[in-house]
Amino acid sequence: MDGIVSIPKRTLERLPVYYRVLTQCLAEGMEYISSGELGEKAGFDNAQVRKDLNHIWSGGRPGLGYEIIKLAECLGDFLGLNNSTDAVLAGAGRLGTALAGYPGFGEYGLNIVAVFDSDPEKIGGYVAGIPILPAAKLPDLIRRLGVRLGIITVPGEAAQEVADAMIAAGIRAIWNFTPVRLQVPKDVLVRNEDLAASLATLSYYLRQHSLTKEGGPACGGAAAESS
Amino acid sequence: MDGIVSIPKRTLERLPVYYRVLTQCLAEGMEYISSGELGEKAGFDNAQVRKDLNHIWSGGRPGLGYEIIKLAECLGDFLGLNNSTDAVLAGAGRLGTALAGYPGFGEYGLNIVAVFDSDPEKIGGYVAGIPILPAAKLPDLIRRLGVRLGIITVPGEAAQEVADAMIAAGIRAIWNFTPVRLQVPKDVLVRNEDLAASLATLSYYLRQHSLTKEGGPACGGAAAESS
DNA sequence: TAGATTGTTAATCGATTAACAATC
């Protein structure tokens, strides 16, 4: 099947970063930007930038760089920043509330149509203008509106159950903010927003540094203490 | 310098996932687990699992698998789940509040010692038992307590400024929840929790599928419409 | 013993970086 270009996963994740830098540059009145400068601001290699951008646009001009306004528009189109993606969110706790109210989402084309919760106290209320509905209504609403993206911010114990209900109702992709590894059919995409994994990276780095730089005590570090 | 084993970044991010699956298994009364079963529950290949685990422990028994309680303990030690990492959090908005109150952090060895904000209304209050202090006190507290990890959940406009102040005071690693790309010295580690990148992955997948499976309209998709 | 599963080496795969002719 033609016309659909497959973009490497890693590239896909960098595109929104480029977009953000470009809008910033536009606001500062810049007209053109080179792969080198864009890379510096975004935190990637200049060759990387050129390669990434060429997946979606080959309009760069040798000796000059990329016309910012055109490139930004092209990126915006590609990322679907106009026609937004509908989603439902399950779990009106602290994190769910924070996400539902996050202004960045609208910018990036996400439209949360409903929030679900099982707490009768919360049901009937609103989060950032979005109605909180009882969990029982989730399947029906997903089907009626043809929603395909589900966001899960319920407590871990309930996560699998919610995911099952969502999938049965037609959800095709899940954004999972719980630490539970969801079991899903292979045609459903799960994106785990894994805070524990991030934290592991950070604290490992800090530990390595306190060991290397100061020889401090810390935990005892790495595989030195295996067995 | 010996004794410090360098673990591949990707492996490092998978370790907390193994840990979580293992505690779950322990709770269910299991004693041993094979790389195959662990992989299935965690969502990774069995060879991957063996390779990852061997970085930190080679105690698996052929024909039997890994003794769960020992492996979990070993992982816990490695991830520093006992001796916790102190951190400060800047930005007591919705997301900051949600993170400060997230119970999973304590589990994973993170200890937020103070929350900073510039809103006089919030200062003097508490989030999940953590005091909210004025931004002006940030440098002093970081220095006094020797905190090396900073979490940033302020509005994008203020992010760079906050990062600068943190770094000047001694912060060595930053967990950045804003979409801004922070400019930092190369010996400071920044981990961007990039929601826009995640969203891009998800909505690209959904778009691809609606095009492939149904040939639906959607946005027009991919590079077909370059130029 | 026979069956299962490890630890590890080799093969494959994908992503990043370097290099450079083409071109504004």
Add this chain to the structure above:
DNA sequence: TAGATTGTTAATCGATTAACAATC
């Protein structure tokens, strides 16, 4: 024209997967 920067190919790097002898 001379200088800068692109698009793209080739070289490098790191991570994943396959395979299998060793061993419980």
